[in-house]
Amino acid sequence: MTPAASNGPAAASSARFLIVGPQGSGKGTQGVLVAEAFGVPQVATGDIFRANVAGGTELGKRVQAIIEAGDLVPDALTSELVRDRLQQADASSGFLLDGYPRNRGQVDDLDAFLAGRDESLDAVIELEVPRDESIRRIHQRAIEQGRTDDTEEVIANRLAIYERETAPILDVYRARGLVVRIDGVGTLAEVTGRIFEALAARGLAPRHPGAAA
Numbered sequence: 001m002t003p004a005a006s007n008g009p010a011a012a013s014s015a016r017f018l019i020v021g022p023q024g025s026g027k028g029t030q031g032v033l034v035a036e037a038f039g040v041p042q043v044a045t046g047d048i049f050r051a052n053v054a055g056g057t058e059l060g061k062r063v064q065a066i067i068e069a070g071d072l073v074p075d076a077l078t079s080e081l082v083r084d085r086l087q088q089a090d091a092s093s094g095f096l097l098d099g100y101p102r103n104r105g106q107v108d109d110l111d112a113f114l115a116g117r118d119e120s121l122d123a124v125i126e127l128e129v130p131r132d133e134s135i136r137r138i139h140q141r142a143i144e145q146g147r148t149d150d151t152e153e154v155i156a157n158r159l160a161i162y163e164r165e166t167a168p169i170l171d172v173y174r175a176r177g178l179v180v181r182i183d184g185v186g187t188l189a190e191v192t193g194r195i196f197e198a199l200a201a202r203g204l205a206p207r208h209p210g211a212a213a
Helices: 027-038 045-055 058-068 075-086 104-116 131-145 152-166 169-175 188-201
Strands: 015-020 042-044 094-098 123-128 179-183
Touching (some): 058 075, 123 169, 169 179
Parallel strands (some): 042 094
16 A cells, blocks of 8 residues: 655544634634534534434424423533534534534533543634634624614624633633634634645644545
8 A cells, every 4th residue: 555645744644623712713614514524423513403303303392392482492402403413424533613612511511422422623713812802703794684673782693602602612622722822813724724634733634635625
């Protein structure tokens, strides 16, 4: 067998990632690009909720009842839905989590699930964007999409929730040496390039490099 070229890291044998960033950081878009390049599914909680509701699954019926009542989906049910998704065949060699875990309780749930499979996260991608830049991007997106519900108050509340509940989980992952901090300000290509450079520095190379171009 011809030996692999030595001018870069070999393609990752596993690719279990979490991408974290405030609203307006571009994590949804960057998450798709990373997932495609590594050949793993992007697992976003919103998509999981919608798929289960649309499919009429038992979990979906529970989610629909909660949402229709105007309540938030509790951590236990959210974790159950994510575990169900991660046990599907396309996630057997990796995944990119977007929107989960959102708080310390969900971190503990994910830890327990992965430990039960003798697995662990390979990296946590943190997209750093200043608060004023996040607000500017959210406003711009609202204008482009013709949305009127993204008011100053709503945007400020979303960012406050992120800062209060989600940002602290990064301290947990920093202590484990998993966080790669990425400057999220710049063009789409510039930020994507920073992500892949940071992952490559950890020995994590895409399985499908062309997808990252």
